[in-house]
Amino acid sequence: MRNEDALAGRIRPILSQRKGFSEKKMFGGVCFMINGNMCVGTWKRSLIVRLDRKHHDETLTKPHTKPFDITGRTMKGWALVEPSGIASDNDLKTWVRRAAKFAESLPVKRRRFSTR
Numbered sequence: 001m002r003n004e005d006a007l008a009g010r011i012r013p014i015l016s017q018r019k020g021f022s023e024k025k026m027f028g029g030v031c032f033m034i035n036g037n038m039c040v041g042t043w044k045r046s047l048i049v050r051l052d053r054k055h056h057d058e059t060l061t062k063p064h065t066k067p068f069d070i071t072g073r074t075m076k077g078w079a080l081v082e083p084s085g086i087a088s089d090n091d092l093k094t095w096v097r098r099a100a101k102f103a104e105s106l107p108v109k110r111r112r113f114s115t116r
Helices: 003-015 053-059 089-105
Strands: 021-026 029-034 037-043 046-050 065-067 078-081
Touching: 003 021, 003 029, 003 037, 003 089, 029 089, 037 089, 046 089
Parallel strands: none
Antiparallel strands: 021 029, 029 037, 037 046, 046 078, 065 078
16 A cells, blocks of 8 residues: 555544545645645645645744645745654544644635536
């Protein structure tokens, strides 16, 4: 089992009972969404979290976090939590629940359907 798959397997039970939960492959890992808004994702062995942009700098002061930057451009409101920061189930739950709370505060994205 790949590391991304193992991490996704730990995340899924935390989010799967939430209203509006979905997931899809993205970033070379798995992206978990709430109401069509990205909540968390896996990238290599790390956790990608989406949080309020207003708290970006504060988030990066937390242990084992760094800016989410896989393209050469830091994205405010996104952070990468290294494996040591999510090693325990409690630490993972804390990050995932925090990101889910933020995603739930965003407007619902309606799925776009092709007319083809």
